[in-house]
Amino acid sequence: MGVSPLPGGIGCLHESSGRPKLDLEMNRTVTIEVRQLDRVVIRFAGDSGDGMQLTGDRFTAETASFGNDLSTLPNFPAEIRAPAGTLPGVSSFQLHFADHDILTPGDAPDVLIAMNPAALKANLRDVPRGSTLIIDTADFTARNLKRIGYDENPLETGELDAYHVVPLNLTGMTVESVKEFGLTRKDASRAKNMYALGLVSWLFQRPVESTISFLETKFAGKPDIRDANIAAFRAGYNFGETAEEFSVRYEVKPARMATGQYRNISGNLALAYGLVAGAQRAGMPLVLGAYPITPASDVLHELSKLKRFDVTTIQAEDEIAGVGAALGASFGGALGVTTSSGPGISLKSETIGLGVMLELPLVVCDIQRAGPSTGMPTKTEQADLLQVMFGRNGEAPLPVVAAQSPADCFAIAVEATRIAVTYRTPVIVLSDGYLANGSEPWQIPVIEDLPTIDPNFTTAPNATNDKGEPVYLPYLRDPETLARAWAVPGTAGLDHRIGGLEKEDKTGNISYDPANHDLMVRTRQAKVDGITVPPLEVDDPDGTAKVLVLGWGSTYGPIGAACRRVRKVGGKIAQAHLRHLNPFPPNLGDILRSYDKVLVPEMNLGQLAMLLRAKYLVDVVSYAQVRGMPLGAAELAEVIGNLVEETEGIDDDARHLGADAAAVTHGEALHDPIAHNGHTSNGQSSNGQSSNGHTSTGHLNPEGAR
């Protein structure tokens, strides 16, 4: 401690510029250096009640409006307020921002802001040595430390010597900065998150206007609180400007992204907007039936605000009623939607099966979380794939699509709507907790560019009976799509009855005929199998890779980042990602068979791998991890690198693709930044161990700096 904080351990710095600043109190001039970084991973951590999610959201908004590419990872306990100051009560928000295209929220933070001892302890294991710790010391009392298992104050024992520690009494300074508003100490200290945000905003040169106007709006009805938060935010910013501790600021230039208009968006918000867009493109009102469940509730909340878009939301008495109401609305010609997570999907299964039988559109969104049973509600997982594929009685096939990034939740919802309406079927949309709460920049789509969806309602008789009279046959099918003729109540002359009992082909009357049942079972399967989905695209830069990595859902970011690392160290790797899981893209079998090895990383015990083996008889290699957290890019890069090495028959003591790929700096950059000089001695950990993805080490293959 006492060393100059925030050295070059953060990402990579290219150039420095200095300007003098006047330290008023000390009455002396110090120089503030501005260092260029290409990427930073920052994590805010504190007690559940400390407002860390809000702080992270605001820093994200500032960063998005500045034009960096970014990716976020909120991480919070299921308990609304676990006992203050305890390890289970720690909530955090990680943000990765860069001057280039990135894919993940980052494996490990360069900067940790810890608002109390528990936040430090709970997060320290994720922080590579050499990184910066900004610590609020106010709660570092013997009692608080003992409570979480520290016998001595870690700020004083030297155990943090490998880090760049900036101990500050943030709480004390916050209280001081808002004393003019006459708040209680408790109320005053609640603004400490804004003080911290102000300080970090200064440090990384974030624009601050949006946060001030946000606070003005959020606390419009409570002038004291509003003014205190704004004052604390400004005070934190000014502290950075004036305090001796900070002689360096960092700049991360805007990212080079495709031209267009952007905004930041989270997965659940994108999903809600996609559902509305899909309904509008189909010209159908949207009716959501849902029951609150983590992490899906935000979709209900967002849609509830959008009534003016002909959106009706029904908060049902239970999961079953939620999907029931949605299916009832679909029967009436609306787009019925239900949103839930794994446990809720289990409850909805019977009604989804009814939807399969009735052949009505229904969009079922499963925002997966760690299971089984209640599992870990706030942690991510993708272990519902087999449930949604097969978790119904009888042969009840239905289409399954999966979003691959937060922003992709929009497009996938539109796609689900297209399939549901065109083919008259329930469609499952898979998202997960990581996508739901994570966010990224999104190039705002133009509505007119979205596909049009034609419900093609039947409004007149579509056949004649044996007496030659015009009749309506509800299960007469379109020969191309096998979609049935759909007439909604209120259509004169087409009244009919449908239900869960087996239907006679064409008429839809109840039938127990053996041959008819066989025909109908096969027809329902053929309809789903025949759904038009785009061919799978493979990213195989020079077309010579022998190993393919195939994923689905939210592993897209980590897999992509890992592949970039492998390529940087000279490994040849092909990558493809499935958004359609039922039916699979038509070319999937050919693709699988054209590689020597196919690696399938999943946050489950190999569910996609099982489907691929069953359907294509390809001996895919499953890489399974179920820790409730997104896959780590560095770890995955090592697995991929090792498989590439093994498959290519590389036997060279000097080269270790896996380890090298794991250790790549700027792992997610497609192209390295202009300069590469940032590895100061402070960037190395004290024991010489490499810190994944943050410091270069001796065995890094030079090809990585291409």
Next chain:
Amino acid sequence: MTSIDLGLPGLRGVPTADEPQNRKEYVSDQEVRWCPGCGDYAVLAAFQGFLPELGIKRENVAMVSGIGCSSRFPYYLSTYGMHSIHGRAPAIATGLAVARPDLSVWVVTGDGDALSIGGNHLIHTLRRNVNLKILLFNNRIYGLTKGQYSPTSEPGKVTKSTPMGSVDNPFNPVSLALGAEATFVARTIDSDRKHLTDVLRQAAAHRGTAIVEIYQNCPIFNDNAFDAFKNPETRDDAIIPLVHGEPIRFGTDGRLGVVRDGFASLAVREVASLPGGEADLVIHDAHADDPAYAFALSRLTDAGVLHQAPIGVFRSVDRPAYDDLVRQQVTTSKETQGPGDLQSLLTGTDTWTVN
């Protein structure tokens, strides 16, 4: 869609028929497959005869049922219909009623479907007061699964699943509905077509959820469960007729009546034994705001062996219907914020441009 106010609040928004209809138009081409002698036939006939008098377009009638013998009902009516899954009809009908104010939505269910597997949906539909009508066929037995006891079977009932007699305490469906804040609760009997039709008429007119418990005989698995109400020798003393605005008096030669008895309770007494005679009898008030009165009435049902029960409309009060309120919010939102502009929604307020 055109809609004409028929004067019946329950049908507000439903388009009227261009021409008078008859019963036959509501008979579907499907063969009715209930057991001979089933009470469901009588209810179906009464319903088919009653629908034309509503004067609404046939295609704007939607029947939603669950699972059970009675839930085959929609197949036999030439209206739109859905034979859904066990217990879920009220939930499905809620979505339909919310999405389509131009439909007259009816739920057909039974004692097992509504009170056992679907109990949760029933009480929440009643509490919300969705504008739909629920016909609860109570035969006090599971017929379709061939004779197990139901949530309305009497204690001690010997069935295939209760060879030593049921130890379950039954529901009183009317009490349950009242406890769930229902705004319209009635009871009728399958064999009394006039009374049944009269109750259906009042149910159709009601804006909100109307639940009608229909005592219905199952000749195969629970024959004569309602014998007391049908046997000419006993029925006068068994049926407590509820007529709004009239004293509750019944029995052979009107010898019995209902009087207040202690705190929020009612009792049956011999009229001759009352000091004031008929003047002491309770005047039935179906519109009483406080549900305690209707609840007290419902307790005059001896839910076990059923020798005596009130028949008629227990409660009919006005409360805004859920689906009307939901739609009103959509309308208000459009009026105050303007119709949604999707492009501007997607764009939001915090954007940046990359050139």
